[in-house]
Amino acid sequence: MLSKKTQYAFKALMYLAQQKEEGPVLIAEISKKKKIPLKFLENILLELKKAGILDSKKGKGGGYFFAKDPAKVYLAEVLRLIDGPIALLPCVSLHFYEKCKNCDEKHCGLNRVMCEVRDANLAILEKKTVEDIR
Amino acid sequence: MLSKKTQYAFKALMYLAQQKEEGPVLIAEISKKKKIPLKFLENILLELKKAGILDSKKGKGGGYFFAKDPAKVYLAEVLRLIDGPIALLPCVSLHFYEKCKNCDEKHCGLNRVMCEVRDANLAILEKKTVEDIR
DNA sequence: CATATTGAGTCTTTTTCGAGAGCATGAAAC
DNA sequence: GTTTCATGCTCTCGAAAAAGACTCAATATG
Structure with a gap:
C-alpha cells in the first residue's frame, strides 16, 4: 500500500x-x-x-x-519522489538498492519473484503519466 | 515497499x-x-x-x-496477513476495500491505472507459493 | 504605500512502526 | 518432580509518519 x-x-x-x-x-x-x-x-x-x-x-x-507538461510526468517518477522504492524489497530496487545481508541474490527465490513483481509494476508505472489519470 | x-x-x-x-x-x-x-x-x-x-x-x-504444506501457502496470503492490502490504494483493494471520498470510481483515471497494477501483482503473488521461493 | 490574499516555514501533537526487556507457560530430560 | 530449554505474553521505549497551530513572506490591487 x-x-x-x-x-x-x-x-x-x-x-x-x-x-x-x-x-x-x-x-x-x-x-x-x-x-x-x-x-x-x-x-x-x-x-x-x-x-x-x-x-x-x-x-x-x-x-x-x-511546471512540466503532465503528459511527461510519469507515475513512477512521482511514486519514487514521494514514497521511495517501487520494489517490494530493498534488494530488488533499481533506484534505492540495498544489498541483502546474508542472502546470495543470484540464488534467492524470494529475490527472483520480487523482481518479477517489480518489472510488472514498472511496465505500467513507467508508461502511464499524470495526463493518463486526468 | x-x-x-x-x-x-x-x-x-x-x-x-x-x-x-x-x-x-x-x-x-x-x-x-x-x-x-x-x-x-x-x-x-x-x-x-x-x-x-x-x-x-x-x-x-x-x-x-x-502446519500447512508450503506449496499451498501463497505469497499473496502471507502479504495480506502481515502487511494488509496488496493494492496501492484502498479504493482498489479486493480484501481491504474502502470507498474513496469524493471520487467516482467509475470515472477515476487513477483508480483505473491502480487496478491494472493490482491485477499485475496478483497474477504473480496468487500463483507463487512459499515452496517457489525455497 | 496599505491591505487583502495566498503560499512558505517552524514548532507541536498524535499515532503507528520497529525493536527490546522481562516474566510466564509448556514440554522434554534426568 | 525439578531443572532446563524454548515459545508466549505484556509492557515500554524511540523513531518516523500523519496531522494541526501559528507565524513569516511574497504579490496583486486599489
Missing part, C-alpha cells in the same frame, strides 16, 4: 491536471475537493514544486499549476 | 522451507541466519502460527515448522 502522502500526491496531481486550463489552483481548493488535510497537502505540493513538477504563485490569483 | 515485518516474514518462511526436512527450527536460529531482530521475529512467527501457516513446539527439540 502507498503511504497516505503518496496517495494524496496522486490525487492532487489528478485534480490539477483536470483544472489545468483554469489557471492556478488554490491549495485550499484541492484540500477541500479531494479531502486532503490542508497543511499536509502544502508539504506535498511543495515537494512536487521542488522536484520541478509543479510551480506556484503567491498572492491574489495565485495557487499551484504544472 | 513492504513493511519490515512483512519482509522478515517472507525471509523466515523461505528459511523454514529450506530447513523443513530437519524438524523444528529455533527462533534464535532463524534470527541469526536471516539477521532478524529476535523479539520482532517472535511476534511474526506467532502471527503466522495463529493464521494456521506455521506451528510450534516448546521445550528441548522444539521450534517452528510448517
Whole structure:
C-alpha cells in the first residue's frame, strides 16, 4: 500500500491536471475537493514544486499549476519522489538498492519473484503519466 | 515497499522451507541466519502460527515448522496477513476495500491505472507459493 | 504605500512502526 | 518432580509518519 502522502500526491496531481486550463489552483481548493488535510497537502505540493513538477504563485490569483507538461510526468517518477522504492524489497530496487545481508541474490527465490513483481509494476508505472489519470 | 515485518516474514518462511526436512527450527536460529531482530521475529512467527501457516513446539527439540504444506501457502496470503492490502490504494483493494471520498470510481483515471497494477501483482503473488521461493 | 490574499516555514501533537526487556507457560530430560 | 530449554505474553521505549497551530513572506490591487 502507498503511504497516505503518496496517495494524496496522486490525487492532487489528478485534480490539477483536470483544472489545468483554469489557471492556478488554490491549495485550499484541492484540500477541500479531494479531502486532503490542508497543511499536509502544502508539504506535498511543495515537494512536487521542488522536484520541478509543479510551480506556484503567491498572492491574489495565485495557487499551484504544472511546471512540466503532465503528459511527461510519469507515475513512477512521482511514486519514487514521494514514497521511495517501487520494489517490494530493498534488494530488488533499481533506484534505492540495498544489498541483502546474508542472502546470495543470484540464488534467492524470494529475490527472483520480487523482481518479477517489480518489472510488472514498472511496465505500467513507467508508461502511464499524470495526463493518463486526468 | 513492504513493511519490515512483512519482509522478515517472507525471509523466515523461505528459511523454514529450506530447513523443513530437519524438524523444528529455533527462533534464535532463524534470527541469526536471516539477521532478524529476535523479539520482532517472535511476534511474526506467532502471527503466522495463529493464521494456521506455521506451528510450534516448546521445550528441548522444539521450534517452528510448517502446519500447512508450503506449496499451498501463497505469497499473496502471507502479504495480506502481515502487511494488509496488496493494492496501492484502498479504493482498489479486493480484501481491504474502502470507498474513496469524493471520487467516482467509475470515472477515476487513477483508480483505473491502480487496478491494472493490482491485477499485475496478483497474477504473480496468487500463483507463487512459499515452496517457489525455497 | 496599505491591505487583502495566498503560499512558505517552524514548532507541536498524535499515532503507528520497529525493536527490546522481562516474566510466564509448556514440554522434554534426568 | 525439578531443572532446563524454548515459545508466549505484556509492557515500554524511540523513531518516523500523519496531522494541526501559528507565524513569516511574497504579490496583486486599489
